[in-house]
Structures are given as structure tokens and as C-alpha cells.
Amino acid sequence: MHGPRSDTRARIVAVALELFSEHGYERTSLREIADRLGVTKAALYYHFKTKEDIVQGIVAATAAPIHELIAWGREQTWTPEVRDELIRRFAAGMSERALLLRFFQENQPALRDLPAGQEFRDSMIALVRLMHGPGASFEDRLRAAMSLFTINSALFLLQQDSRPGADPAAGGVPVAEATREEAIVAAQHVALEICRLIGRPAPTD
Amino acid sequence: MHGPRSDTRARIVAVALELFSEHGYERTSLREIADRLGVTKAALYYHFKTKEDIVQGIVAATAAPIHELIAWGREQTWTPEVRDELIRRFAAGMSERALLLRFFQENQPALRDLPAGQEFRDSMIALVRLMHGPGASFEDRLRAAMSLFTINSALFLLQQDSRPGADPAAGGVPVAEATREEAIVAAQHVALEICRLIGRPAPTD
Amino acid sequence: MHGPRSDTRARIVAVALELFSEHGYERTSLREIADRLGVTKAALYYHFKTKEDIVQGIVAATAAPIHELIAWGREQTWTPEVRDELIRRFAAGMSERALLLRFFQENQPALRDLPAGQEFRDSMIALVRLMHGPGASFEDRLRAAMSLFTINSALFLLQQDSRPGADPAAGGVPVAEATREEAIVAAQHVALEICRLIGRPAPTD
Amino acid sequence: MHGPRSDTRARIVAVALELFSEHGYERTSLREIADRLGVTKAALYYHFKTKEDIVQGIVAATAAPIHELIAWGREQTWTPEVRDELIRRFAAGMSERALLLRFFQENQPALRDLPAGQEFRDSMIALVRLMHGPGASFEDRLRAAMSLFTINSALFLLQQDSRPGADPAAGGVPVAEATREEAIVAAQHVALEICRLIGRPAPTD
DNA sequence: GATGAATGAGAATTCATTCAT
DNA sequence: GATGAATGAATTCTCATTCAT
CATH class of the missing domain: 1.10.357 (Tetracycline Repressor; domain 2)
Structure with a gap:
């Protein structure tokens, strides 16, 4: 075991769930997620292949x-x-x-x-x-x-x-x-x- | 009585409700609605000021x-x-x-x-x-x-x-x-x- | 002589000049002009062939x-x-x-x-x-x-x-x-x- | 010193000023600006939030x-x-x-x-x-x-x-x-x- | 003299996504 | 692990204009 895959990954999942549930999946852009995390959109793509993939990540985590x-x-x-x-x-x-x-x-x-x-x-x-x-x-x-x-x-x-x-x-x-x-x-x-x-x-x- | 305000208006409402409930509001574009009705997007705007206004029309009709x-x-x-x-x-x-x-x-x-x-x-x-x-x-x-x-x-x-x-x-x-x-x-x-x-x-x- | 070509025509010219000079030619839509006159856009087209033609009318009148x-x-x-x-x-x-x-x-x-x-x-x-x-x-x-x-x-x-x-x-x-x-x-x-x-x-x- | 923020940004400002002053702000579409620069419209939006923002950029630069x-x-x-x-x-x-x-x-x-x-x-x-x-x-x-x-x-x-x-x-x-x-x-x-x-x-x- | 309904062209803008660095 | 720059495809919306009535 090597601990959590990465802190950022977990933070993305958490923030995405928060925004998706508050404003809706379609109304939440990757930029908003990235902004709230203080990273760039491109960073999200390092951890997830697509926006839909983030949802998968949310489910996997919950x-x-x-x-x-x-x-x-x-x-x-x-x-x-x-x-x-x-x-x-x-x-x-x-x-x-x-x-x-x-x-x-x-x-x-x-x-x-x-x-x-x-x-x-x-x-x-x-x-x-x-x-x-x-x-x-x-x-x-x-x-x-x-x-x-x-x-x-x-x-x-x-x-x-x-x-x-x-x-x-x-x-x-x-x-x-x-x-x-x-x-x-x-x-x-x-x-x-x-x-x-x-x-x-x-x-x- | 002067009959229905316009047939098209009612048809827009009906088709929009159908598509909105089947594919979701955000995933239904005005183009899809217009196409299914055989009119142009601009025709929708003759009858409704905005996409959101169509929702209002749906509610009013139902x-x-x-x-x-x-x-x-x-x-x-x-x-x-x-x-x-x-x-x-x-x-x-x-x-x-x-x-x-x-x-x-x-x-x-x-x-x-x-x-x-x-x-x-x-x-x-x-x-x-x-x-x-x-x-x-x-x-x-x-x-x-x-x-x-x-x-x-x-x-x-x-x-x-x-x-x-x-x-x-x-x-x-x-x-x-x-x-x-x-x-x-x-x-x-x-x-x-x-x-x-x-x-x-x-x-x- | 049969007097002014039409009252509406003159009113269109007056209102158009007012709106064109206040908000600009491009930012003034024919709908705004028509609305302010209490007529429809189509009525403007009875009196003028195009929007540019209204400008011609303004000049002719002034x-x-x-x-x-x-x-x-x-x-x-x-x-x-x-x-x-x-x-x-x-x-x-x-x-x-x-x-x-x-x-x-x-x-x-x-x-x-x-x-x-x-x-x-x-x-x-x-x-x-x-x-x-x-x-x-x-x-x-x-x-x-x-x-x-x-x-x-x-x-x-x-x-x-x-x-x-x-x-x-x-x-x-x-x-x-x-x-x-x-x-x-x-x-x-x-x-x-x-x-x-x-x-x-x-x-x- | 970190050099120009980006060459493209400056080129956008220059081309926009040229076109805005020649054909007018309203008559110049973002497509024209982008085309003349050999980039896509979306690239303009990477550098400026809105069309109006480009004007701000022009002023800031001049x-x-x-x-x-x-x-x-x-x-x-x-x-x-x-x-x-x-x-x-x-x-x-x-x-x-x-x-x-x-x-x-x-x-x-x-x-x-x-x-x-x-x-x-x-x-x-x-x-x-x-x-x-x-x-x-x-x-x-x-x-x-x-x-x-x-x-x-x-x-x-x-x-x-x-x-x-x-x-x-x-x-x-x-x-x-x-x-x-x-x-x-x-x-x-x-x-x-x-x-x-x-x-x-x-x-x- | 005028309207209601509609169109076609185009505009600004947004967004998920990519990729070289 | 992450960024800066850019794209392509779509979207909502606006507008001058047309035409049958």
C-alpha cells in the first residue's frame, strides 16, 4: 500500500461532488472545479480522463x-x-x-x-x-x-x-x-x- | 373566443416537454426542438423569448x-x-x-x-x-x-x-x-x- | 399636393433619429423603433425598403x-x-x-x-x-x-x-x-x- | 522581467484596433479578428473574457x-x-x-x-x-x-x-x-x- | 396600411478536450 | 504533477427581412 493515490485526486472528487450536487452536473464547468481547487483545468485531466470520469471517481469514493x-x-x-x-x-x-x-x-x-x-x-x-x-x-x-x-x-x-x-x-x-x-x-x-x-x-x- | 393563439406555439410546448423529460433540459438544444417540429430555431424565438420561457410555457399549459x-x-x-x-x-x-x-x-x-x-x-x-x-x-x-x-x-x-x-x-x-x-x-x-x-x-x- | 406622404412615415423618421442618435445605429433594432411607435416591425417595411433606407429618410427630412x-x-x-x-x-x-x-x-x-x-x-x-x-x-x-x-x-x-x-x-x-x-x-x-x-x-x- | 505575456495577446490587440477603427466595433466580428490572425475564435476567449474586454486591452496598451x-x-x-x-x-x-x-x-x-x-x-x-x-x-x-x-x-x-x-x-x-x-x-x-x-x-x- | 408568422444568416460565448513543455 | 495555449463543436440568441393575409 502506498496511501491515497494523490491528495489532489481526492480533493477533485470532493469539490466536484459538492458543485455537482449544488449546481448540477451540466451547470458545473471544469473551470469552476479547477478554480475552486486553485489549479488549472488541465490538471483535472491529469487525474481524470473526462468529466464523466470524475463522476465515476465520485461513485468509487462513496x-x-x-x-x-x-x-x-x-x-x-x-x-x-x-x-x-x-x-x-x-x-x-x-x-x-x-x-x-x-x-x-x-x-x-x-x-x-x-x-x-x-x-x-x-x-x-x-x-x-x-x-x-x-x-x-x-x-x-x-x-x-x-x-x-x-x-x-x-x-x-x-x-x-x-x-x-x-x-x-x-x-x-x-x-x-x-x-x-x-x-x-x-x-x-x-x-x-x-x-x-x-x-x-x-x-x- | 379566438381559438388557439397559434398551433405552432402549442406544438413547441408539447415537443419541448417531451424532449426535456426524455433527455433533460440542458441536453435538449433548441435545434432539436425546432428540427422535430420542422421549423427553424428562430421560429421558437418568435413564440418564446428564451429557452427558459419555454419551460414557463410548459407549466402554464399543464x-x-x-x-x-x-x-x-x-x-x-x-x-x-x-x-x-x-x-x-x-x-x-x-x-x-x-x-x-x-x-x-x-x-x-x-x-x-x-x-x-x-x-x-x-x-x-x-x-x-x-x-x-x-x-x-x-x-x-x-x-x-x-x-x-x-x-x-x-x-x-x-x-x-x-x-x-x-x-x-x-x-x-x-x-x-x-x-x-x-x-x-x-x-x-x-x-x-x-x-x-x-x-x-x-x-x- | 396631398400633404405629408403619411403621418406614420414621419413618425418613424423622428423616432428612428432619436434612437439612432441616442443608442447608435447598430444598437437600435427595428423592433425598438416599432415598439416605441406602437406598430410592428413589418409596418416599417411598408414605409421603407430597408433599415438603411430609414437613414435616407432621416436625411431627406432634415x-x-x-x-x-x-x-x-x-x-x-x-x-x-x-x-x-x-x-x-x-x-x-x-x-x-x-x-x-x-x-x-x-x-x-x-x-x-x-x-x-x-x-x-x-x-x-x-x-x-x-x-x-x-x-x-x-x-x-x-x-x-x-x-x-x-x-x-x-x-x-x-x-x-x-x-x-x-x-x-x-x-x-x-x-x-x-x-x-x-x-x-x-x-x-x-x-x-x-x-x-x-x-x-x-x-x- | 518575463517578456511579453504572450505574443498572441498583443497581436489580438493590434489587429482588433486596426479592424475596429477601419470597419467599426459593431461591424467587426470576432471571427474576422481570429481569421486575420490565423487562430480560432476560441483563442480570443482564452486571452479576453469578452469582446468588450478586447477594447479594454486596446486602451491598456495605448x-x-x-x-x-x-x-x-x-x-x-x-x-x-x-x-x-x-x-x-x-x-x-x-x-x-x-x-x-x-x-x-x-x-x-x-x-x-x-x-x-x-x-x-x-x-x-x-x-x-x-x-x-x-x-x-x-x-x-x-x-x-x-x-x-x-x-x-x-x-x-x-x-x-x-x-x-x-x-x-x-x-x-x-x-x-x-x-x-x-x-x-x-x-x-x-x-x-x-x-x-x-x-x-x-x-x- | 398594417400584422402575424417565419426565416436565414450570423453573432457572441461556453465548454470539454488536447498537447507540447 | 501540472500549466499555458489553443481548438472544434456546439449553444443560445438577435436581427433584418419576407410574405401571405
């Missing part, structure tokens, strides 16, 4: 926990407890992965054709399958998916609530302001609730 | 039902039945609005600064508020949001399942293939289930 | 007094008194022609190839010749030209003096603020002074 | 002598001799600055809003103030301005005289053809004459 989670899930025999544990573990790393999740959710068009994008979507699908177990109906697949998405959505909702421009009169009701920590706890609660609907008969509408 | 739904919701006094009815009505138009919803979900970075984007987000937030009623906790807001998102996500999930490249071995289990109609029914089921969690105490994890 | 002045000058036998009278008459109409003069001075690149531009320059040259009379040296031609330009420049200078952004410390001295009327009087004074230098031997530098 | 002249003038106590010396020094560099002066005189609309344009006008105003000294009347300011303009105008007049299209019959008199050198000498003569009018009582018209 996706390990999810792969581990999937690997773990595949070793287990499906039970409701395993299912709940999947959600808990998925929620556990959420805070660190928040940028990544946002990046993937909000940049689908750019990511659709990228290997990194495919890979990420496959991971999500794999997680969904692990959650609902074998032989599930479409309805159960949807429940499982929504349970996972809950984790992703909580921080998004939190952000909306604290958005300055938000129309306070909208809906006519005041809403509870939550902290980031409360949001994470709530996300896990709700996600568990939802995944426990799996296998239940649907309500009669 | 958002009416949602505004009506919000207006209806504001006239009602909140009850669980009203809440369920909101979901049903929201789900009702889903098929026609599928492109619009996808467009908004997958192009946040481009839409964030656009008036049309703000407006759409405000609409969603307003719906969330109408769903959970006054004095809701963050948890209940999250439940309401997830209930709405379920409608948006069902078609997304359906699409994944039928995606050619999908790794069949992923998760090790076969999944039920659903038709578009079944997906819509399932979406409403699950959305109702989730919104009925509103007000319940959270599970002990 | 240049008569200068042509008359030239005609008058050609009828006279040159004397210092005739020369002075040329300046006086040229200065007399200055206020009304201010926009036109400014337009021609500040838009040379656009006007260079236009017939209207040629014509205007020829008029100026003709006036210069009338001022210095036959057999003049280059120096005398320059004196005559500067005498004429003085009229053009006075309003320009006045405008600079009253410009808000003008650096008051520049040059370290306060300057006398003049009114428009004073400027016109001064212009004629100085122009006469200068044209009276014609025929004098040059100073030994 | 305005030093004028600034020095102003600085020198500010150090002197005003006397008629200082005033005359200002004109002489201004005239001295005229030949090299001819393009620049023409560019500024004939492209006012484009330059009006540019910092470079403001700066240039301020320089001219500053020179005028230095020429007439403290406590001048508007008339004296006008004399000072005309004296400076004489330098600018001489080459313009020369060019008119040698213009092929010039109507030889105009004014009915033949004119003395001058060489470029004679024009410069004449310009300084006449400019001095005019500036010596400063402080004189006006003629009775």
Missing part, C-alpha cells in the same frame, strides 16, 4: 458502504427483521451520503447513460429487491422503494421548509421547524413504518 | 389541474376523508402529467432558479400542507410528502423494471412485471396507505 | 436647410463677410439639427457605405470649401473645418460637463456650468473666431 | 502616453507656455495614436457604456481642463476642446481630400493636396492658434 450493505443483505435469509435492519443501516450513513443522493436524484438526464449512473440505479433496485424479498408484487416493490426514498427525501423536505422564499401562507398552516438531526430520526421512523406495510393487503379505497 | 386541486383543498375543512380525496384526485391526472412530473424531478438544477421551478415546488409544498392539515409535526409532513411522491415514483419504478439493461440477477429474485394501468392502481393504493399513517405515533425502532 | 445654405453660398462671391455669414446661418439651425449631427458624428462606420452618409460628408466638405474660398492651403481648410465642427462640438461638451459620472477632481479645477442657450451663443463666438484665422500666417511654434 | 501627459500637466502651474506645450506633446504622439483616436471618435455608441470609453472621455476632459487652467468660462473650455480636436481632425480631413469618390466640383474650387507629414505640421499650427484664443474676449459678431 459507494462502498452501499455495496457492503447489498452484500450483507444477500447473505441473509429474508425476514422482516432483516428488512428493517436494511433500512436502519441505509439510514445510518445517510448524512454523509446526502450530497451523493441529491446528485443522483437531481441529475438523472446526465447520469442515465453513464456507467456510474447505471451502477447507482442498479444498486437502488438491488436494495429494493432485498427489502421486499422474493416473489413480491409490484405493490410491494413500490412500498419498498418508497421506504428507501423516504431517507433521501427527508433532507430535501427539510431544506424546503427552511427556504427563505417559501410562501408562509401556502396551505394556511404553520409547520413545525425541524433540525437536521430530528429530520434524520423522523426519516428512519417513517421509512420503517412504510416498509412494514410490505406484504399487507391494500386498503379498499 | 399546471392548471394542480392549481385547481390546491384551490379545492383550501376550500375544504381538513378531515381524513378530504386528505384521501386529495390523493385520489392527484393520482387521477397522473398519467397525463407523467412527463411533467418526471421533468421536474429530474431537472432540479436547471429549474431551481426559474420562476416555473419555484412555482412548481411551491405547489408541491402546498399540497403537502393540505394533506397533513394544521399543526403537523415534521414526521407528518414527511408522511404526506412521501404519499404524494408515491404517485410520481410508480411510473419511474415501472420503467426500471422494464429496462432492458436491468441486471436480472440483481437481488437474486424475479419480480412481478406490471402493466401501466396496474402501476397506476398500485400507486394510488400505496399512496393512500402512506397518507393514512399521518397522525399515528411512530413505531419503536 | 438636410434641406444645409443644401439651401450650400446653394446660397455658391451664389455668393467669397468675402470674409460671406464666410462669417455662412457660420452664422449654420449655427442658426444647430439646435434642431443637434440629433442629426450627433448621429452622423458618432456612427461613421455604419454610415460610411451608405449613400446618405456620403451625401452628408460631401455637404460638410462643400461647406468647408465655401468657407475658405478658392485656392486655400491645407491649413486653411483645417481652420474652416474646425470652425464648423465647433458648432457640432459645443453641445457635446455641454453634455460632458453635466454628466453625472464626471470626475470633479479631474484637472483640479471647477468649471463654469453653462446653459444650452449660452452654449449655442458661445459656439457661434468661437466658431467665428476660428474662421477669422483663415488666411492668417501660422504662428511660429 | 493609453499610457496620454496618462503621462495628464500627469505631467498636473505637476505644472498653468501658464500659456505650459498650455502650448500640452498641445505640442499631444500632437507629438498623434501619428501612432491615430487609429485609437479614430476608433474612439467614430464608435461612441458602442463605447459609451464601456469602462474603457468612460476612461477615454475622462482623459479628454482632463486635458481640456489642463489646457484652459482654473476658473475658465464655457467659451474657454470650448476653445481648449477645439484645439485638441484639431489634432484628431487633421488626419480625418486629409483622408477626405484623398477620397476617390469626392466630388471634385463640390464647392467649385480645387484644394491643396497635402501629405501626411504636412497635415501633422498644419494640425499643430492650427491647434496652437486656437488655444491661443483662450482668455481673449469674444469677437463682436
Whole structure:
């Protein structure tokens, strides 16, 4: 082992993720990334072959926990407890992965054709399958998916609530302001609730 | 009445929505839109001041039902039945609005600064508020949001399942293939289930 | 006679001159002219074949007094008194022609190839010749030209003096603020002074 | 010393000034500049952020002598001799600055809003103030301005005289053809004459 | 006398990418 | 490990102009 491949490489990945998730992949130019790092565009090309390659780098640097989670899930025999544990573990790393999740959710068009994008979507699908177990109906697949998405959505909702421009009169009701920590706890609660609907008969509408 | 302002204008909106939702806002050039319509780029500029203005046109042409739904919701006094009815009505138009919803979900970075984007987000937030009623906790807001998102996500999930490249071995289990109609029914089921969690105490994890 | 060819035509000329002299020929689009008149671009094309044609229209509507002045000058036998009278008459109409003069001075690149531009320059040259009379040296031609330009420049200078952004410390001295009327009087004074230098031997530098 | 920042940068400035002063700022496209240099448009953007920025570059590369002249003038106590010396020094560099002066005189609309344009006008105003000294009347300011303009105008007049299209019959008199050198000498003569009018009582018209 | 709709040509600008040093 | 200089391809947008009605 010879330590990190290079400090700069890691810094590029970090800054790129930050800018991609904040302003979007297409709206972030390599110049912006280079500027923020205090290097030139050409330097980026020393570390990455293309802009798309930086995305690959981001995934490589961040996706390990999810792969581990999937690997773990595949070793287990499906039970409701395993299912709940999947959600808990998925929620556990959420805070660190928040940028990544946002990046993937909000940049689908750019990511659709990228290997990194495919890979990420496959991971999500794999997680969904692990959650609902074998032989599930479409309805159960949807429940499982929504349970996972809950984790992703909580921080998004939190952000909306604290958005300055938000129309306070909208809906006519005041809403509870939550902290980031409360949001994470709530996300896990709700996600568990939802995944426990799996296998239940649907309500009669 | 003087009929449609112009056929071309409406056709631009339709084609733009189609391309924007399929390939993304940034990846769709005005040339592509014009080509598909059999007109020149300059013709687009006769009808819309800027590319962003086309988005505004899309919203103006599509958002009416949602505004009506919000207006209806504001006239009602909140009850669980009203809440369920909101979901049903929201789900009702889903098929026609599928492109619009996808467009908004997958192009946040481009839409964030656009008036049309703000407006759409405000609409969603307003719906969330109408769903959970006054004095809701963050948890209940999250439940309401997830209930709405379920409608948006069902078609997304359906699409994944039928995606050619999908790794069949992923998760090790076969999944039920659903038709578009079944997906819509399932979406409403699950959305109702989730919104009925509103007000319940959270599970002990 | 059937009166003015059309009211709109005259209004186009007036508005165009105003905008051309304020923002420049190239920076003024036909849309701006049309908008300010409350008509469409296409309407302009009913009255004028091209944008350049509007310039021709401006000249046709404004240049008569200068042509008359030239005609008058050609009828006279040159004397210092005739020369002075040329300046006086040229200065007399200055206020009304201010926009036109400014337009021609500040838009040379656009006007260079236009017939209207040629014509205007020829008029100026003709006036210069009338001022210095036959057999003049280059120096005398320059004196005559500067005498004429003085009229053009006075309003320009006045405008600079009253410009808000003008650096008051520049040059370290306060300057006398003049009114428009004073400027016109001064212009004629100085122009006469200068044209009276014609025929004098040059100073030994 | 690290030599010229880049040869290309300087060549861009030179070619741009040439084309801007010959065909006008608006009528000169970046493609023309690039073509004449044998580079691509994008290369221009490597060296200058915008087209307007090239103008800034032109000024930066050419305005030093004028600034020095102003600085020198500010150090002197005003006397008629200082005033005359200002004109002489201004005239001295005229030949090299001819393009620049023409560019500024004939492209006012484009330059009006540019910092470079403001700066240039301020320089001219500053020179005028230095020429007439403290406590001048508007008339004296006008004399000072005309004296400076004489330098600018001489080459313009020369060019008119040698213009092929010039109507030889105009004014009915033949004119003395001058060489470029004679024009410069004449310009300084006449400019001095005019500036010596400063402080004189006006003629009775 | 005028409009609505459209075009063709071209402009400025941006960006990912390359490569010699 | 990195830079300076440059490119090629595209993009959004503007404008004078046309023409059927």
C-alpha cells in the first residue's frame, strides 16, 4: 500500500461532488472545479480522463458502504427483521451520503447513460429487491422503494421548509421547524413504518 | 373566443416537454426542438423569448389541474376523508402529467432558479400542507410528502423494471412485471396507505 | 399636393433619429423603433425598403436647410463677410439639427457605405470649401473645418460637463456650468473666431 | 522581467484596433479578428473574457502616453507656455495614436457604456481642463476642446481630400493636396492658434 | 396600411478536450 | 504533477427581412 493515490485526486472528487450536487452536473464547468481547487483545468485531466470520469471517481469514493450493505443483505435469509435492519443501516450513513443522493436524484438526464449512473440505479433496485424479498408484487416493490426514498427525501423536505422564499401562507398552516438531526430520526421512523406495510393487503379505497 | 393563439406555439410546448423529460433540459438544444417540429430555431424565438420561457410555457399549459386541486383543498375543512380525496384526485391526472412530473424531478438544477421551478415546488409544498392539515409535526409532513411522491415514483419504478439493461440477477429474485394501468392502481393504493399513517405515533425502532 | 406622404412615415423618421442618435445605429433594432411607435416591425417595411433606407429618410427630412445654405453660398462671391455669414446661418439651425449631427458624428462606420452618409460628408466638405474660398492651403481648410465642427462640438461638451459620472477632481479645477442657450451663443463666438484665422500666417511654434 | 505575456495577446490587440477603427466595433466580428490572425475564435476567449474586454486591452496598451501627459500637466502651474506645450506633446504622439483616436471618435455608441470609453472621455476632459487652467468660462473650455480636436481632425480631413469618390466640383474650387507629414505640421499650427484664443474676449459678431 | 408568422444568416460565448513543455 | 495555449463543436440568441393575409 502506498496511501491515497494523490491528495489532489481526492480533493477533485470532493469539490466536484459538492458543485455537482449544488449546481448540477451540466451547470458545473471544469473551470469552476479547477478554480475552486486553485489549479488549472488541465490538471483535472491529469487525474481524470473526462468529466464523466470524475463522476465515476465520485461513485468509487462513496459507494462502498452501499455495496457492503447489498452484500450483507444477500447473505441473509429474508425476514422482516432483516428488512428493517436494511433500512436502519441505509439510514445510518445517510448524512454523509446526502450530497451523493441529491446528485443522483437531481441529475438523472446526465447520469442515465453513464456507467456510474447505471451502477447507482442498479444498486437502488438491488436494495429494493432485498427489502421486499422474493416473489413480491409490484405493490410491494413500490412500498419498498418508497421506504428507501423516504431517507433521501427527508433532507430535501427539510431544506424546503427552511427556504427563505417559501410562501408562509401556502396551505394556511404553520409547520413545525425541524433540525437536521430530528429530520434524520423522523426519516428512519417513517421509512420503517412504510416498509412494514410490505406484504399487507391494500386498503379498499 | 379566438381559438388557439397559434398551433405552432402549442406544438413547441408539447415537443419541448417531451424532449426535456426524455433527455433533460440542458441536453435538449433548441435545434432539436425546432428540427422535430420542422421549423427553424428562430421560429421558437418568435413564440418564446428564451429557452427558459419555454419551460414557463410548459407549466402554464399543464399546471392548471394542480392549481385547481390546491384551490379545492383550501376550500375544504381538513378531515381524513378530504386528505384521501386529495390523493385520489392527484393520482387521477397522473398519467397525463407523467412527463411533467418526471421533468421536474429530474431537472432540479436547471429549474431551481426559474420562476416555473419555484412555482412548481411551491405547489408541491402546498399540497403537502393540505394533506397533513394544521399543526403537523415534521414526521407528518414527511408522511404526506412521501404519499404524494408515491404517485410520481410508480411510473419511474415501472420503467426500471422494464429496462432492458436491468441486471436480472440483481437481488437474486424475479419480480412481478406490471402493466401501466396496474402501476397506476398500485400507486394510488400505496399512496393512500402512506397518507393514512399521518397522525399515528411512530413505531419503536 | 396631398400633404405629408403619411403621418406614420414621419413618425418613424423622428423616432428612428432619436434612437439612432441616442443608442447608435447598430444598437437600435427595428423592433425598438416599432415598439416605441406602437406598430410592428413589418409596418416599417411598408414605409421603407430597408433599415438603411430609414437613414435616407432621416436625411431627406432634415438636410434641406444645409443644401439651401450650400446653394446660397455658391451664389455668393467669397468675402470674409460671406464666410462669417455662412457660420452664422449654420449655427442658426444647430439646435434642431443637434440629433442629426450627433448621429452622423458618432456612427461613421455604419454610415460610411451608405449613400446618405456620403451625401452628408460631401455637404460638410462643400461647406468647408465655401468657407475658405478658392485656392486655400491645407491649413486653411483645417481652420474652416474646425470652425464648423465647433458648432457640432459645443453641445457635446455641454453634455460632458453635466454628466453625472464626471470626475470633479479631474484637472483640479471647477468649471463654469453653462446653459444650452449660452452654449449655442458661445459656439457661434468661437466658431467665428476660428474662421477669422483663415488666411492668417501660422504662428511660429 | 518575463517578456511579453504572450505574443498572441498583443497581436489580438493590434489587429482588433486596426479592424475596429477601419470597419467599426459593431461591424467587426470576432471571427474576422481570429481569421486575420490565423487562430480560432476560441483563442480570443482564452486571452479576453469578452469582446468588450478586447477594447479594454486596446486602451491598456495605448493609453499610457496620454496618462503621462495628464500627469505631467498636473505637476505644472498653468501658464500659456505650459498650455502650448500640452498641445505640442499631444500632437507629438498623434501619428501612432491615430487609429485609437479614430476608433474612439467614430464608435461612441458602442463605447459609451464601456469602462474603457468612460476612461477615454475622462482623459479628454482632463486635458481640456489642463489646457484652459482654473476658473475658465464655457467659451474657454470650448476653445481648449477645439484645439485638441484639431489634432484628431487633421488626419480625418486629409483622408477626405484623398477620397476617390469626392466630388471634385463640390464647392467649385480645387484644394491643396497635402501629405501626411504636412497635415501633422498644419494640425499643430492650427491647434496652437486656437488655444491661443483662450482668455481673449469674444469677437463682436 | 398594417400584422402575424417565419426565416436565414450570423453573432457572441461556453465548454470539454488536447498537447507540447 | 501540472500549466499555458489553443481548438472544434456546439449553444443560445438577435436581427433584418419576407410574405401571405
